[in-house]
Amino acid sequence: MVLDARDVISMIKSNMEEKGLPLPIDKSVIYEWSKGLDLPKSGDYLLYTGGLYQLLPYIESLVNQLEKVEKSKAGGLALRFAKKVMKIVDVSKLVSKPDKEVKEYADKVLKSITILLKEAGISFYYDPELDGYSGALLYDMGLVKSFKRHAENVYRLLNEKGVKRVITIDPHTTHMLRSVYPKVVPGYNLEVKSYLELLAERTDSLRFRGGSAGPVVIHDPCLYARFENVLEEPRKLLSAAGYEVREPRRSGKLTYCCGGPVESLAPTLSKKIASNRIEELKEYASTVATLCPICFANLHRVAPSNVRVVDISILLVERLETHGS
């Protein structure tokens, strides 16, 4: 039984309208991770996480459930039923139990990023009130009017608080804030940098331990590679940290998608694409460096147990003199 795209789309749309998030979860999910980290409250750049890493554990359980629906005989019906449940009981069974392992992982990535920013001496601050979701999914699914409304709200808030420069941490949010918002939000004026770009400018200030850290194969996310030209930066950083960076056959501008963009519409198809990619990557090294939460989720889901799929921020922190293990 296949899912009906219209059901999935209306689910996302109504959640966005109600919560500003694509899933029926509380906004606090976006900033909870920052508690106790003692992050700076002022600085040159606002750290705008875009919430994708935080949504990851919920996306993971949603996709697992959708896959089950897809495999069941009465998919369409079951999904319609599920939708009702999701609306009535605040957070439905579909997403109420975020994947625990993925949640810990996402928290670790977010923390690692702040460690790296601090170590590199980048002047940044975090304000839970200003963090949120970029609306990437709305845009990707062709919901351009809803997206425009959302983008205007996001920008209005940032503008009111006088934000001029932001640091983004994933390719989707980077692409939206840097390349798509300017096209749809009148008067938009924000300087947007991916944390990888900022770190790469200051690689010398990051004190990595000496010696080799072994080989890693790099999986470029499509948006960084083909739309935002973030290609050299992750390589430079990984090499500086002592990793031997291996290029798979399909890398750089011709990198291969992880299947993520259709994970909620056609999970079985998405998984096939991810498997295709991991098959290739594991030929190069047993550690796969990802730069995007969606890539991580999709590749991690299908990776054999002897292959470690891991975010670049974690790999970098592991090699810091002060934090490495």
Added chain:
Amino acid sequence: MGVKQITYKEALEEIYRGLSDEEFQRGLRIGVGNAEGKFLKILEAHPELRELAALVEDAKKKVIANLEHYIDMAMESLRKVHAKPYFAHTAEEAREIVLKIVGRGKTIVFSKSMVAEEIGLQHFLEESGNEVWETDTGEFLIRLAGSKPMHTTAPAIHLSRQKAIELLRKKLGIKLPDNAMHEEIVGAIRRFLREKFAKADIGISGGNALAADTGSIVLVENEGNIRLVTGYPPVHIAVISVEKLFPSLQIALAAAIVQAAWAGLYPPTYLNVISGPSSTSDIERKRVYGAHGPQEVHVVLVDNGRVAASKHPVLSGQLKCIKCGRCQWECPVWQQTANLWGGPVYGGPMGMGWTAITLGIKEAAELSMLCLGCGRCDEVCPVHVPLSSIIHWLKQQYTGEGEKE
């Protein structure tokens, strides 16, 4: 007749059947594995091909901006070289024009043509009482299998060697051993089709390009079947969609070369130029039409939505396409589904735009939702068709949130 409508759910169901069909998947995996990587090697060895592609793209833009003018020019040039031009607004008109030329009870040899597929020509002529043979090896096999072309230039990409043997035995009674190798299979098809070529009344081809200034049809190939289809029977009909027009013969030749290179076939084995029927004036300098080649050459220019698309702010971009099929090879979804995704005739990234133009925006919009938006197709297209932007626009039509057509 010909094409059928399609909905998102139907398309996804068909795709999932393909995903769980192990033979289909195995054939596709082997085919994609053999094809991928070839392209880059060609471009590395011949960087000058990129310059040629840029010239082709410029010429395409010029033609799309003034399509009707080039159609008129081509009709005039065709007449000058004693070919008979026709213009068909719709698929139905095109089929009727061809039927009028062909009549009934004829033997027809075809060389693979996407536009013939698009207008459902083979079926139509068969149903009208003709014997129709496809002569491109891949297309020949998929016709026997009763399936659709799974790639623009490699239609039988999903069929294994075993499947080919089985089809030839079952459908045509050709004797082949279980372990027949590729060479033996191709030899058997060659022998079978020789006889059809010899008795064919009519040969029907497509066209990789048509030079508006000279009325020359340009066809590129490796098999040699096109030479026979267009050169052996007394009548040749070329069915060509209007976006194949180029301002000059020089650039039409370039387009055919670029198409072959980006399809992974470089250098092409044969490049055919046909400017009207064969002729001789060797006896008393009197021009006689119909020497060794055809006596009549008919050229049916097919619109089927293209002229309207040339004025469309988004879909006009698809008309730049030279149908090399490279975007299909590189697409992560296509690599799993082949042309099961993309529309009834065209498939993969280029299939979305072509389905929108030739079948309907609504149908294409249903299919567009399964695009990853990863942009790999944009990266490899020789003429920079804005594939992912076209597909994103189609998604907006699906959700009803985009600018109206």
